[in-house]
Amino acid sequence: MTKIPEKGMPRDELFARLETFRRGDVDWRSGRTWAYVYDPGSETEEVVKQAFSSYLSENGLDPTAFPSALALENEIVAMAIAHLNGDANVVGTFTSGGTESIILAVKTARDRARKLQPEIREPEMVLPETAHAAFHKAAHYLDVKPVVVPVDPTSFRADVGNVRGAITSNTILLVGSAISYAHGVVDPIRELGQLALERKLLLHVDGCMGGFLLPYLRRLGRPIPDFDWTVPGVTSISMDFHKYAFAAKGASVVMYRDRELRRHQIYACAGWTGYTVVNPTVQSTKSAGPLAAAWAVLNHLGDEGYLRLARAMLDATTRVCDGLARIPALRLLGTPDMNLIAFASDEVSVFHVADEMRERGWFVQPQLAFGASPENLHLSINPASARWVEAFLADLAASVEAARALPSGQLAADIRDAVAGIDPGALSDDDFAKLLAFAGVQGEGLPGRMAGINEMMNALPPPMREALLIAYVNHLYEPVRGGGA
Ligand SMILES: Cc1ncc(COP(=O)(O)O)c(C=O)c1O
Numbered sequence: 001m002t003k004i005p006e007k008g009m010p011r012d013e014l015f016a017r018l019e020t021f022r023r024g025d026v027d028w029r030s031g032r033t034w035a036y037v038y039d040p041g042s043e044t045e046e047v048v049k050q051a052f053s054s055y056l057s058e059n060g061l062d063p064t065a066f067p068s069a070l071a072l073e074n075e076i077v078a079m080a081i082a083h084l085n086g087d088a089n090v091v092g093t094f095t096s097g098g099t100e101s102i103i104l105a106v107k108t109a110r111d112r113a114r115k116l117q118p119e120i121r122e123p124e125m126v127l128p129e130t131a132h133a134a135f136h137k138a139a140h141y142l143d144v145k146p147v148v149v150p151v152d153p154t155s156f157r158a159d160v161g162n163v164r165g166a167i168t169s170n171t172i173l174l175v176g177s178a179i180s181y182a183h184g185v186v187d188p189i190r191e192l193g194q195l196a197l198e199r200k201l202l203l204h205v206d207g208c209m210g211g212f213l214l215p216y217l218r219r220l221g222r223p224i225p226d227f228d229w230t231v232p233g234v235t236s237i238s239m240d241f242h243k244y245a246f247a248a249k250g251a252s253v254v255m256y257r258d259r260e261l262r263r264h265q266i267y268a269c270a271g272w273t274g275y276t277v278v279n280p281t282v283q284s285t286k287s288a289g290p291l292a293a294a295w296a297v298l299n300h301l302g303d304e305g306y307l308r309l310a311r312a313m314l315d316a317t318t319r320v321c322d323g324l325a326r327i328p329a330l331r332l333l334g335t336p337d338m339n340l341i342a343f344a345s346d347e348v349s350v351f352h353v354a355d356e357m358r359e360r361g362w363f364v365q366p367q368l369a370f371g372a373s374p375e376n377l378h379l380s381i382n383p384a385s386a387r388w389v390e391a392f393l394a395d396l397a398a399s400v401e402a403a404r405a406l407p408s409g410q411l412a413a414d415i416r417d418a419v420a421g422i423d424p425g426a427l428s429d430d431d432f433a434k435l436l437a438f439a440g441v442q443g444e445g446l447p448g449r450m451a452g453i454n455e456m457m458n459a460l461p462p463p464m465r466e467a468l469l470i471a472y473v474n475h476l477y478e479p480v481r482g483g484g485a
Helices: 011-022 042-054 067-083 098-116 133-142 160-166 189-198 214-219 259-265 289-325 350-359 383-404 410-419 429-438 451-459 462-476
Strands: 091-095 124-128 145-149 171-177 202-207 236-240 252-256 267-269 277-279 330-332 340-345 365-367 376-380
Touching: 042 289, 067 091, 067 252, 067 289, 091 098, 091 259, 091 289, 098 133, 098 171, 098 202, 098 236, 098 252, 098 259, 124 133, 124 160, 133 145, 145 160, 160 189, 171 189, 189 202, 214 289, 252 259, 289 330, 289 340, 289 383, 340 350, 350 365, 350 376, 350 383, 350 451, 410 429, 410 451, 429 451, 429 462, 451 462
Parallel strands: 124 145, 124 171, 171 202, 202 236
Antiparallel strands: 091 252, 236 252, 267 277, 330 340, 340 376, 365 376
16 A cells, blocks of 8 residues: 655655656647647746645635635626626635536535425426436435436427426426537527526526636627526526636535525534534635636636637638538438537448547547437537647547447347446446446456447437446545555
């Protein structure tokens, strides 16, 4: 078992070792990683880093001890509210990310219902199937039932008729996305708002991915559907700074129509011997680094800077979509409203295409089939992507051709037979090993090519996918026993 070393390591060696750890990571600085990273360029990155480290040790737990953290948060939240056209009643809280913002919005809805509608014993929220997994996680943590409804199978936007049909006397919350992660489209928020008003329900708009960038794209002439505080019926909105506002990771905001609603988010505890706790967020002790970094990047880039970066991303997205249309084996899913796109193929395995792209130095993200959405590849386009579009498209066309020659399909059939008798709730180590062997995964660690595993996952029903992933991750995180990196 690796232990804390007896003697400290010299600084230089330490940082060299950290770089060694990084060697197997995707090389996002090259501009070839089209998911996970939001890269405004190295000059802005330096500002973010410096601001983050300058506030690393300040503790956002206690605004009386660190009034600067409170002041930074109040400025940032005000900018977010103004950005989405909120009025003087709108309030918000800075959180660690989209998932935390969503968990808090669901907690707020649940606790409000507990107070105002105590007759509801089993609260439900209606989720279009494109709503982010964070809502399912919130449902799981908070014991709220997710009622999932199909979206329009062509546009991948929420189907308001289906949402309406899923409302029961237990419903406490409706959800729409602006944009949805998988297909990058804005749901019909105005219609959902009308429905929420009609049925006296709360409506959360998930603007984690799109909330910040969409207003800039609208100013650049894109026809962006309404989704912000100007829409009647919207009661809360989440918006991440650590995506297309280019803040350091750990930065989001959850906003509410008014202070009365936000009250249900805040937790206090005086029932122990230590300091009295009052937490608006899930975290208690928290670095003020993400706050300082978000404040810095908003002020450093400013409105002009963000508009410039939005223009670059819009231009790159248009060129990528045009290029995809010239590769007959690929088809775009829906009509993306922003710079996140998904494309599928009826001719080749997209999972092989992803592996082929990886061999050529690119990272694109496979998405499994679910509901109306077939298996596909997802791209999140960065400002830096603009200069790579032609090379990307050329390698994509080559990867499609290479994928044609690779076998696919049989594995899915075998897997369906193999799992027929297995209960996902009781997946044994033997079942787990058997399934991995099917997908060609042997031994420890992560496989190089992922097509086998993706094809297998794609063939499994979602509860089995989940059981398998939990088993896999439970093995993956293994303490280093004997010798470090
Ligand atoms: C639409 C949407 N909502 C929520 C989230 C969750 O955000 P996070 O990963 O910051 O927790 C994401 C992440 O990509 C997203 O795209």
